[in-house]
Amino acid sequence: MTESIPVSWAPESCALPTVERPLREAAFAALFHDHLTRVRRPAPAVAELVLDRANPARVRELVALEASCCSFFTFDVREAAGRVRLNVGVPSGQVPVLDALVASAVAASGAEVTP
Template sequence: MSTTNWATEACTLPTADQPLRVAEFDALFAEHLKGAARVNPTTLDLSLAAEAHASAADLTARETECCSFFRFELTPLGDDRLRLRIGVPPAHVGVLDALSARLPR
């Protein structure tokens, strides 16, 4: 699976819109990512700047509409950070791998 197109057959987002969605995730990561930890093969925790809450909530809600296998959980951490926990079922670990590969190093 390419890191530029991590959508699967389970994704209902029109193909033409998929690069735009990837770009939205890239922007969220570039502007607000403070850290990342792979909890296990099916779970990724991202630490984001707290001001990203509204945009992260909107983006993850829209992503869940087209890729229902994703599980997103936003948790304020109280120290100007926000945890975005991203989970997938075992059958979609490759999607989480590709999403993880897009994180800035």
């Protein structure tokens, strides 16, 4: 199911080899499809993603991999009551990348974005 999601969010500046980018995006899409329940955008350069029943270790592993190739991302992973809250931040010049990541998350999960 997630392989049909067309939203690509990897920026050209990403250090991940181009051939590996769709695999990384697919890993995030699968996470979002299976666990994302809410997306909040408290500011243009910040997204808060709430994942129900997600494996926190897997979320941390995935965001660590992403931060290693796209160092402009900041990720904060917190667990509480069976949920993982993933806060994602970017510098103002990278807001279009965050917008595309959020669009991918919404496409994969059906969650709606709230302010």
